[in-house]
Amino acid sequence: MSLSSQQAGIIQSLIPILKQHGPEITARFYQRLFEAHPELLNIFNHANQRKGEQQQALATAVHAAAANIDHLESITPVLKHVAHKHCSLGIRPEHYPIVGHHLTEAIQEIVGPLATEALEAWLLVYNIIANMFITIEQDIYLAQTEQHGGWQGFRSFKVTRRIQEAQNLVSLYLQPTDGRPLAFFQPGQYVSLKIHRDKYDHLRQYSLSDVPGKDYYRIAVKLEDGGKGIPGIVSSHIHTLREGDPVELSAPAGDFILTPGKTPVVLLAAGIGITPLLSMLKTVVHDEPQRTVMLAYAVRSGHYHAFKEELRALVTEHKQVSLTTWYEEPTIEDRQAGIFDYSGRISPQWLQNHVPHNAEIYVCGPRPFMQVMLSTLLKNGFSASQFHYEVFGPALAFQIN
Numbered sequence: 001m002s003l004s005s006q007q008a009g010i011i012q013s014l015i016p017i018l019k020q021h022g023p024e025i026t027a028r029f030y031q032r033l034f035e036a037h038p039e040l041l042n043i044f045n046h047a048n049q050r051k052g053e054q055q056q057a058l059a060t061a062v063h064a065a066a067a068n069i070d071h072l073e074s075i076t077p078v079l080k081h082v083a084h085k086h087c088s089l090g091i092r093p094e095h096y097p098i099v100g101h102h103l104t105e106a107i108q109e110i111v112g113p114l115a116t117e118a119l120e121a122w123l124l125v126y127n128i129i130a131n132m133f134i135t136i137e138q139d140i141y142l143a144q145t146e147q148h149g150g151w152q153g154f155r156s157f158k159v160t161r162r163i164q165e166a167q168n169l170v171s172l173y174l175q176p177t178d179g180r181p182l183a184f185f186q187p188g189q190y191v192s193l194k195i196h197r198d199k200y201d202h203l204r205q206y207s208l209s210d211v212p213g214k215d216y217y218r219i220a221v222k223l224e225d226g227g228k229g230i231p232g233i234v235s236s237h238i239h240t241l242r243e244g245d246p247v248e249l250s251a252p253a254g255d256f257i258l259t260p261g262k263t264p265v266v267l268l269a270a271g272i273g274i275t276p277l278l279s280m281l282k283t284v285v286h287d288e289p290q291r292t293v294m295l296a297y298a299v300r301s302g303h304y305h306a307f308k309e310e311l312r313a314l315v316t317e318h319k320q321v322s323l324t325t326w327y328e329e330p331t332i333e334d335r336q337a338g339i340f341d342y343s344g345r346i347s348p349q350w351l352q353n354h355v356p357h358n359a360e361i362y363v364c365g366p367r368p369f370m371q372v373m374l375s376t377l378l379k380n381g382f383s384a385s386q387f388h389y390e391v392f393g394p395a396l397a398f399q400i401n
Helices: 005-036 038-042 046-051 053-067 072-089 095-111 116-146 233-238 271-287 308-317 332-337 348-354 367-379
Strands: 154-166 169-176 190-197 200-207 217-222 246-250 265-270 293-299 321-327 360-364 387-390
Touching (some): 005 053, 005 095, 005 116, 038 200, 053 072, 053 116, 072 116, 072 190, 095 116, 169 246, 190 217, 190 233, 200 217, 200 233, 200 271, 217 233, 271 293, 271 308, 271 367, 293 348, 308 321, 360 367, 367 387
Parallel strands (some): 265 293, 265 360, 293 321, 360 387
Antiparallel strands (some): 169 217, 190 200, 190 246
């Protein structure tokens, strides 16, 4: 399946229209989709829909597809990243024609009557990208199933241990109820947890925060704000779980993973972004004891300082590890205890003075934090090829400026 030069030209002529009307198109698309297929509300994140993040991510994807029509292979890395998220949520080949139909109809509704050949060309582009997704996802599903302890879909687990890590953060240790082995995961990967509330299944992805190879998975869940001061429907439920309670998990997925090697590792974390980076830190200590690893961790205050004792022990017991901590709003008790290094946020000057120029750099945290970290490092002469980062939420809505 390929485009003719005429069809490619038609798609390129649509680029300004798709860019201008992207948010309107995607908003209408999701409205149409859920009216026709309410069962898909069991897959899509309702919170991201309310915030407009999913719509923005899709608008970015639609525009990127049109803008790269002559070299779609250039967006393959992005497709692979999104495909891992799709597999974690259980997206299947039969979902793609449904999405394609409603997206095409939404484009026609918003931008007015388009020539038949324009819509035909657009649908052909969509089908090409859908087939790319399907091929990548089939490989991911196959790899998940074939490995020892692997599975597809959702598997029953139970909470075997619960730890309050910080004021708004709880760690859950999860073991499968069937007693079978657990699939190995790469440090930095995540699982999807499924709960049923208000008529729908709700899926959320949580990074695995311990080293692989254990007989449990560990996740850390922040109590999220669902809007208007109301706790998030999923995170608030998870915070009520106790030892012995059942949960359902997808197999590990994600391409934000630790790369083995000899170069220094720099981990830049803010808030809940510590979770995948802690798995990476512990794995370096376990598997590569000669490799230096530096963690820079920014939190609001001591009340929100996650894994405090665990991190302190890693620094004390392993000379290869260094830790620098920032409190944005330190309390009087924090200052008296002297448990942090700097007030405020991680500064460009600190990055310039402390990050080795040959380091592999892993970044995770709120989007504004990640934007500042990556942009600052680029301005200081680092290469984008040195960066590895994970976006919590729709990834295509994030861009490095």
